[in-house]
Amino acid sequence: MTEADGPGPLGGSLFDSRVGLAVRRWCAPVLDLAPHASPEEYLARRAELGFAEVNRRFLAGAGLDSLCVDTGFDFDALLTPRELGGLADATPHEIVRLETLAESVAAELDRPDTFPDRFREALVERTRHAVGVKSIAAYRAGLDLPGERPPDGEVVKAVERLLRGSGGDPQGRRPEHLRIADPVLHGFLVWCAADLRLPVQFHVGYGDAEADLTRGDPLLLTGLLRGLAPTGTPVMLLHNYPFHRNAGYLAQVFPNVFADVGLALHGVGDRASVLLNELLELAPFGKVLYSSDAYGLAEFFHLAAVLFRRALARVLDGGVAQGSWTGADASRLAGMVAADNARRVYALDQRR
């Protein structure tokens, strides 16, 4: 339910955190319970309904039109974009995880020096039906990536290090045993995506204990963003908490940078509007997107959507009440953040 591996013996129940309280408030009614049902009631009812019905209810209740799903992690244990789309009655789209694809290419290599071409070919092939790609550099080498495109020669050396680091002959190596964590490689993958004009998502900030937020501030991407700006490749900064104001700054000053507060949005429960307001201090409304980063628990598809709609309404109605903008502005801005920006940047309408 949180980014913790689990509750510890000292810290009490994770239901006693804002996200847990929000699950009791907003998810319990979807399972026919009263709002604020106790954790015990909640878990019992969830088990009684079974995961298939639980998934169906939360996905259907989220009110989504389209779903962009990162398929690069824990794929065998999760529903596919098509399955999620079916449950949500929404058009599914795929986001290809760069490092997963690159690790799979590296594991199949005859010779390290073929990696750059093999990866470029694989990316074309693999993204034929995808709407974008994702980098998880934040979980590996961190976001302080090179500002220029790494030359193929450097990339090959990095791949040699990667294969040596795995301690054996490249043939027959399973992709999951290779773990890219090298600024040169992360950078190379991003530039390959830019060559295809694919929107590039970056995990930024909030994540689990592996994330190492000391290397997860989006400001560390400044050099790379400067390098990418002339290409016009859309860059999507995902999550960003607690660096979301920094992300808002980047979304303002770089024409191709976008941001969201996904994951944090449901992670902070009833504080979602605070985060959204902070992101929108500098970020233009045309640069902010909705995202749930829902993963694992179906609840989060529903909860993130509910909290986002409430937060956005609070931000925009608050502005109307203060006289900062008009009701007509608020409607228009809501449409941009909730749907139009994503449709435009990911070119979703061309994909239906």
Add this chain to the structure above:
Amino acid sequence: MTEADGPGPLGGSLFDSRVGLAVRRWCAPVLDLAPHASPEEYLARRAELGFAEVNRRFLAGAGLDSLCVDTGFDFDALLTPRELGGLADATPHEIVRLETLAESVAAELDRPDTFPDRFREALVERTRHAVGVKSIAAYRAGLDLPGERPPDGEVVKAVERLLRGSGGDPQGRRPEHLRIADPVLHGFLVWCAADLRLPVQFHVGYGDAEADLTRGDPLLLTGLLRGLAPTGTPVMLLHNYPFHRNAGYLAQVFPNVFADVGLALHGVGDRASVLLNELLELAPFGKVLYSSDAYGLAEFFHLAAVLFRRALARVLDGGVAQGSWTGADASRLAGMVAADNARRVYALDQRR
């Protein structure tokens, strides 16, 4: 009254800051003055009553049940835990400052290579009646400490550097002349405490001009926290402002990490609820504690307690008013943050 050494000729009175305004608002009545009494009235009345009566009033008025007191700084000029407990009608507990103890051990050494054992013995002895220890690495080498336990050999070398740095023969050296500021030593001290399963407090963030907040972000502790997690040693991140959201993240993802916004709580006066709300975005309610970090002025025992109770009520009542949780939840969560978490983590009930 603040973390400044004193007012400067250019900056005006420190009473004209949020903490000063809060002293006039909440402390003046304890001295029989009207709320918002002028600084002049306040200081005159304080002098008239005398420090003993002032101490008595503020400590008694704080409404404390237990007091955990760091005894490692400026000890001769301050009241002892027992004296503070007597004035507050609260059970006193001691927190042993690691660096102070280590400096005292180092000053008495025959040979540097005996330091590891001497310190381990001294820590057992010195903490026999203590509830925890404290590291002030943030004031010395900074919080970027090694993730693994430093081998004794490295520790000995660091002690040799420490003794050489003091420029003389170790014999007869007074402890106050030795100043530990070495990541290896700070790390060693923490691991020794972990071996005894003692809760380890870290000064984090807000402090005086010596603190150097560029090295005081709690995220810098990520590696060490990963190393300590399997030991189950409770780690208490103290203060944290302006990095309290980062601390909240760490308190969520590491099962043994706890956090407070002490010192900042009274430091920001009527903004205390804002800080507490921000800390509690990610930090579970089972991971957040009360602390005053009161030091020097008796006012702060009272002021921190008043501002904390008001802030916590505002956070929790705000949630009830919004329908985020129930009144019964609010009461339960209040009890956790105000008392139960501290009782559990420091095992206070076993110490009475």
Add this chain to the structure above:
Amino acid sequence: MTEADGPGPLGGSLFDSRVGLAVRRWCAPVLDLAPHASPEEYLARRAELGFAEVNRRFLAGAGLDSLCVDTGFDFDALLTPRELGGLADATPHEIVRLETLAESVAAELDRPDTFPDRFREALVERTRHAVGVKSIAAYRAGLDLPGERPPDGEVVKAVERLLRGSGGDPQGRRPEHLRIADPVLHGFLVWCAADLRLPVQFHVGYGDAEADLTRGDPLLLTGLLRGLAPTGTPVMLLHNYPFHRNAGYLAQVFPNVFADVGLALHGVGDRASVLLNELLELAPFGKVLYSSDAYGLAEFFHLAAVLFRRALARVLDGGVAQGSWTGADASRLAGMVAADNARRVYALDQRR
């Protein structure tokens, strides 16, 4: 209108950001339009009135008493302090940009080793009628500047590097071709100003895409601020967003440090009071100043002043409503932040 170079094809109109919405709300009426006039109406009316009338209206409407103007950037394209003062009916004062002056001195040098003396002489001459100086180290080498005064020998070596870097003979070189971006030189310039007891402004945080905020956190100045504290030289941290809480901390613990949230103030539109409240958590009211950082668009002289007055009123009235301070306190604190602090620190009354 923002710190972006311009709108991108993907991001929509910059009018759809908080600053753009604030322009429509607060600037439209100054041009005889209804509040919230559409961007099209606004731009048409602005063109119709012409820039001279637009400048006049916004400057006159700002309600300024004094204007401190940095003359070191894009000077030929901008109004002079005297012209701005005339339009605003305010006393103009000059702020001399250190790097611009130093680049001009370096471009005229016979020999690099004469730079330290030449610069010291030029600074005396150039600041005879100025109220302070400004460093843009944040845009060049970043704010991690040396804590001690660099010796002249090191300064000369840095100037040699600067001249060599320009790839040619120093004679006849045009100043705009030299670009100081060296911690030693930035530091030297600041210390020269300190010798003259001139208030030193630092650009901090928020700026355009060239700013590189990874090197723009004011905490990076900690070492230099420690070094400058004994000199009593006032140091003004400008802008600071999103690091304004860090700036507030520095303004509290260093007697000679001041801070504002200029640029961000109008940059975030109706969120200005949030920023001001955050800055004023730790910063004493005697340490916070008003600034617009208006540049380019005359709107910002007006908008920053309107938003600042509203924000300050909201902060101070909010405190009165909560019982945190009295109405008399609020009036007094408002006078400090809005005028008296600037008058005192820049010694404006001695300059009229």
